[in-house]
Amino acid sequence: MKIALIAHDGKKADMVHFLSGFKDELLKEDIHLVATGTTGSHIARAGFEVQKLLSGPLGGDAQIAAMAAEKELDLVIFFRDPLDKHPHEPDVQMLMRICDVHNIPLATNPAAADMFFKYLTLLRKK
Numbered sequence: 482m483k484i485a486l487i488a489h490d491g492k493k494a495d496m497v498h499f500l501s502g503f504k505d506e507l508l509k510e511d512i513h514l515v516a517t518g519t520t521g522s523h524i525a526r527a528g529f530e531v532q533k534l535l536s537g538p539l540g541g542d543a544q545i546a547a548m549a550a551e552k553e554l555d556l557v558i559f560f561r562d563p564l565d566k567h568p569h570e571p572d573v574q575m576l577m578r579i580c581d582v583h584n585i586p587l588a589t590n591p592a593a594a595d596m597f598f599k600y601l602t603l604l605r606k607k
């Protein structure tokens with residue numbers, strides 16, 4: 482299972498905190514984490530193994546969108562900061578659109594991501 486992780490600057494601490502709550506599950510061998518560059522650095526520092534792509538503004542969101550379009554991703558967690566401006570907003574919109582085009586589950590805040598992960602954990606226990 483491949484999970485993409487992205488967080489805007491104002492949400493990176495939330496992402497690390499969120500992932501830490503599911504650490505046992507996420508450290509399992511068949512879970513592969515991929516993230517935009519700076520988000521990935523924060524996640525790696527918290528003790529996770531993660532494939533780091535380019536930073537978001539430099540094309541990281543676009544790389545994740547390409548993976549989604551190729552059906553390489555099972556889930557995208559993207560903690561957006563709705564109170565900040567982003568120079569690469571078109572890439573952000575494109576990534577969300579591609580997830581919808583290909584019916585890839587996309588959580589854009591911790592409450593939704595929590596539901597996804599709890600469901601996933603349940604499914605994997607069966």
Ligand SMILES: O=C(CO)COP(=O)(O)O
Nearest residue numbers: 517518519520536537538
């Ligand atoms: O900008 C981002 C998402 O749009 C995230 O990129 P970084 O993880 O490199 O900060």
